[in-house]
Every structure is written in structure tokens, then in C-alpha cells.
Amino acid sequence: MSRLTREYFIGLQKALHKKAIGEPVLVIDMPRLNRNIDKLRADLPADMNYRIVAKSLPIPNLLSHIAKRAHTNRFMSFNAVMTRQVLDHIPKADVLHGKPFTVAAAAQFLQDLPISRRAQVKQIQWLIDSPARYQQYANLARKTGHDLQLNLEIDVGLHRGGLTPGPELEKLLQALAANRQCHLAGFMGYEPHLPKLPNLQGWPARAKNGAWALYGAALDQARAVFGAAHVANMTRNMGGSPTIRMYKNTDLANELAAGSALVKPTDFDTRLLRVFEAASFIAAPVLKVSRKVHFPAAEFADGLMGTPPSETSIFTHGGYWMATPVFPKGLAYNDIFGRSTNQDFMTGPAKLAIEPDDFIFLRPHQSEAVFLQFPKVAVFDGRKISDIWAPFSVSA
Numbered sequence: 001m002s003r004l005t006r007e008y009f010i011g012l013q014k015a016l017h018k019k020a021i022g023e024p025v026l027v028i029d030m031p032r033l034n035r036n037i038d039k040l041r042a043d044l045p046a047d048m049n050y051r052i053v054a055k056s057l058p059i060p061n062l063l064s065h066i067a068k069r070a071h072t073n074r075f076m077s078f079n080a081v082m083t084r085q086v087l088d089h090i091p092k093a094d095v096l097h098g099k100p101f102t103v104a105a106a107a108q109f110l111q112d113l114p115i116s117r118r119a120q121v122k123q124i125q126w127l128i129d130s131p132a133r134y135q136q137y138a139n140l141a142r143k144t145g146h147d148l149q150l151n152l153e154i155d156v157g158l159h160r161g162g163l164t165p166g167p168e169l170e171k172l173l174q175a176l177a178a179n180r181q182c183h184l185a186g187f188m189g190y191e192p193h194l195p196k197l198p199n200l201q202g203w204p205a206r207a208k209n210g211a212w213a214l215y216g217a218a219l220d221q222a223r224a225v226f227g228a229a230h231v232a233n234m235t236r237n238m239g240g241s242p243t244i245r246m247y248k249n250t251d252l253a254n255e256l257a258a259g260s261a262l263v264k265p266t267d268f269d270t271r272l273l274r275v276f277e278a279a280s281f282i283a284a285p286v287l288k289v290s291r292k293v294h295f296p297a298a299e300f301a302d303g304l305m306g307t308p309p310s311e312t313s314i315f316t317h318g319g320y321w322m323a324t325p326v327f328p329k330g331l332a333y334n335d336i337f338g339r340s341t342n343q344d345f346m347t348g349p350a351k352l353a354i355e356p357d358d359f360i361f362l363r364p365h366q367s368e369a370v371f372l373q374f375p376k377v378a379v380f381d382g383r384k385i386s387d388i389w390a391p392f393s394v395s396a
């Protein structure tokens with residue numbers, strides 16, 4: 001684990017200048033990212049597979065790098081364009097959809113797929129959250145002649161939809177068993193709420209045990225219909241960055257999905273994820289520096305505004321990202337000026353060491369939407385910018 005010191009950011013700034021970068025970029029720090037990948041892998045229980053959450057790492061080269069280093073070809077995608085792009089970049093990818101697609105989106109995807117790529121359809125698991133959605137997909141399979149791999153979303157307490165064990169699941173499993181074109185590829189149970197529950201009278205432990213009991217009951221129902229061997233081998237997906245470190249064996253899940261923890265935006269600065277390092281930054285050039293805070297029209301206020309504070313004020317190229325400034329220290333947004341996506345305004349201490357053309361650095365709050373805002377991704381190898389990547393051309 002290495003600290004984010006002044007030397008670190010000065011070194012990163014030098015590397016950006018040397019590469020003649022003069023516009024806002026997203027920076028991926030490879031040594032930090034690699035340590036995160038290695039930690040994630042080392043922490044996985046024996047035989048646990050890892051599925052990369054593509055929407056949280058929406059840069060094709062980044063996904064390929066992680067897949068190689070983490071030895072996985074499993075991806076989780078959240079929209080049709082992203083699924084298509086993952087399969088373009090990694091033709092052997094196994095893609096689980098992390099949310100149900102409307103049947104219209106699924107039909108469009110199948111229609112747009114070139115004939116030469118039809119074989120890739122069996123690499124995709126379509127998420128089914130309700131009997132009605134199942135029926136739509138059964139009809140789609142019949143109409144298009146495609147065999148479809150279906151993964152059932154199990155509600156383990158998050159209540160973002162999905163199926164609960166019991167008669168409804170039973171009926172769906174029976175329908176699937178009788179369908180020759182739709183196949184039970186697995187279950188998905190997502191539980192990011194667990195680490196967020198307040199520690200009141202054992203609530204978190206009860207919620208965790210309850211989530212696992214629900215998933216276990218769904219697996220038992222699947223065993224009764226499809227047999228133990230099918231359930232042993234099917235995709236049993238659980239987890240997300242907030243919860244991956246809760247799993248100690250493969251009794252329930254045989255794969256865990258995570259993305260954000262590897263680049264660690266600030267929303268993931270949690271106790272469970274403290275071993276992971278921030279590995280993504282926004283670098284934005286400073287366009288203007290003033291050693292006074294000149295509020296708009298202050299000179300016409302006839303003293304209403306008082307004496308201008310003697311602080312440093314800056315305008316950056318771009319701004320208003322979902323991100324927190326981390327270097328130089330002491331920068332803050334200002335309520336009077338407000339925010340700007342064009343030239344953001346910030347103030348800092350009077351003697352802040354900053355000049356036009358310097359960079360400020362921010363940590364994104366989340367990766368999935370923020371990364372897509374940067375056409376250029378600067379890959380930092382710890383000394384220099386070793387490559388420039390581009391993000392996916394879709395929103396998550």
C-alpha cells in the first residue's frame with residue numbers, strides 16, 4: 001500500500017507535462033491497479049471465480065489487462081452496446097448481464113449481431129427477474145431460433161426486484177426445465193446493502209444470514225428440478241465490491257463480481273475495502289490563478305461584499321465532475337461562484353503553490369459514469385505515461 005504524497009502528485013504532473021497533455025484526462029495508475037488485482041485474487045476463497053464488472057471499468061484496454069492478470073474471462077455487462085463491445089474486444093468472454101434487458105433490447109441485440117458472430121450468443125447469460133420476463137424471452141427464443149442462456153435474479157434482501165424462493169420460483173424452474181431453447185445458466189444474488197446496515201441489535205448479521213439462507217433455498221429448489229450436478233456447475237453469482245471480502249468458501253456462490261474496488265473511487269473508501277488503493281484520478285489543467293478571490297461584480301457592490309478574502313482562486317479546464325479534489329491540498333469549491341463544467345472555480349490557501357498549466361488532481365466518487373466523461377485515459381506506470389486509452393463509447 002503506498003500513500004498519496006505530494007511527491008506522488010508532482011511526479012504524476014511531470015509525467016503528464018512530458019507527454020504534452022494539456023486537457024483533462026482520467027489517469028489509471030498501473031502499479032496501484034495491479035496491487036489491487038493481486039489482492040482481490042489472493043483474497044478469493046479456493047475455487048472461487050472472479051467476474052469483472054465491466055460497467056465499473058468501462059475502458060476496453062483496462063478490461064483486457066484485468067482479465068489477463070486476474071486469469072478470468074468472465075464479465076458482467078449492463079447494456080447491449082457494452083455487451084457487444086466486450087465481445088468485440090474479448091471474443092471468448094463469458095458475459096452475465098447484471099440487470100434484466102427489456103426484451104426489445106435483447107431482440108435488437110440479436111438482430112444486429114452479424115451471422116458470423118451468432119455462436120457468441122451462447123456466451124451471454126440474460127438476467128430474468130420475473131415470470132413475465134421469462135415468458136417474453138421464451139417467445140424471443142422461439143421467434144429468433146436462438147438458444148438462450150437465462151440467469152435468474154434472486155432477491156436476497158436488496159429488494160431491487162428479482163425472484164424469491166417459493167412457489168413462483170418453482171413454477172419458473174419447471175417451465176425452464178421443459179423449455180428446449182431456454183436454459184438455466186445460473187443464479188445472481190446481489191447484496192451491496194449488507195455492509196451499509198447500522199450495527200443495531202445484530203441487524204447486519206441477521207441480514208447476512210438471511211441473504212445467504214434465501215440464496216441457499218433457491219439453490220435447493222434448483223437442485224430438486226435440475227439435479228445437484230447442474231447446480232454445482234452453473235453460474236452461482238453473488239457479491240459486488242462492497243461485499244466480496246465476506247465470502248470464505250464456495251458453498252453458495254462459485255463466483256464473485258466486482259469492478260469498482262480495483263480503481264477505488266471515494267464511494268468505496270469503506271472498512272471492508274481498506275486494503276485496496278485509489279488507482280484512478282482526474283487530472284485537470286489550471287487555466288487561471290489569482291491571489292485574491294474576485295467575486296463577480298464585487299467592485300459594483302459598494303462594499304456589500306466586504307474585503308475580498310486573501311486566498312488563492314483558480315479556474316480549471318473543465319470541471320463539475322463527481323469527484324473530490326485531493327491535490328494540491330486545501331482546494332475547495334465556492335458557493336457564491338457555484339460550479340461549472342466549462343471552467344470550474346476553486347479557492348485554496350493564500351500561499352498555495354500553483355500556477356497556470358499546473359494540474360489539479362481529483363478522486364472520482366464512482367467510476368461507471370465518470371470514466372466515460374474522458375475521451376483520453378492516461379496510463380501511468382509510476383514514472384511516465386506509458387499509453388493512452390479510450391473508454392467505451394456507451395453510457396453504463
Ligand SMILES: Cc1ncc(COP(=O)(O)O)c(C=O)c1O
Binds near residue numbers: 053056098242258
Ligand atoms: C448485479 C451487480 N453485481 C455486482 C456489482 C458490483 O459492481 P462494483 O464492484 O463495481 O460495485 C453491481 C454494481 O452495480 C451489480 O449491479
